[in-house]
Amino acid sequence: MAETIFGNPYIDSVLNSTTIERSFFLDREDAEYVWHSDKELREVEILNGEGWQFQYENCLPWLIEKGMVFYIPLGERHRLIKGKTTLHCRIIKHAK
Numbered sequence: 394m395a396e397t398i399f400g401n402p403y404i405d406s407v408l409n410s411t412t413i414e415r416s417f418f419l420d421r422e423d424a425e426y427v428w429h430s431d432k433e434l435r436e437v438e439i440l441n442g443e444g445w446q447f448q449y450e451n452c453l454p455w456l457i458e459k460g461m462v463f464y465i466p467l468g469e470r471h472r473l474i475k476g477k478t479t480l481h482c483r484i485i486k487h488a489k
Contacts (some may be wrong), residue, residue: 402426411487414440417473417480426473434487440474466469 400430402421406414417426427449439461448454450470457463457480465471473480 401416406487411485413484413486415482415484417442417445417475417482419475419477419479421475426475427466428470428472430468430470431465433468436462436485437465438462438483438485440481440482440483441478442476442482443478445480446476448472448474 403415403417406416408414439457439459441459442457445457446454447457448471454474
């Protein structure tokens with residue numbers, strides 16, 4: 394059974410020590426989707442959500458869609474840009 398963790402601006406369901414399913418909601422302010430970096434390499438699979446964009450620092454944003462899989466390198470600054478429907482994704486944290 395998944396453990397649910399509430400964060401800002403998302404809710405995590407922890408599946409195991411390296412995998413979470415994360416939901417980003419439309420009721421959050423745009424300012425909550427801030428530039429940040431992570432402490433490990435992350436593999437992201439988009440489960441559903443419409444109109445969301447992903448942006449690496451110093452790059453143009455790009456539309457993310459259901460079924461896409463992409464990687465966020467350790468320490469790479471990035472952000473989400475809010476879309477039209479709730480975004481659900483699976484995140485796998487890889488060892489350093």
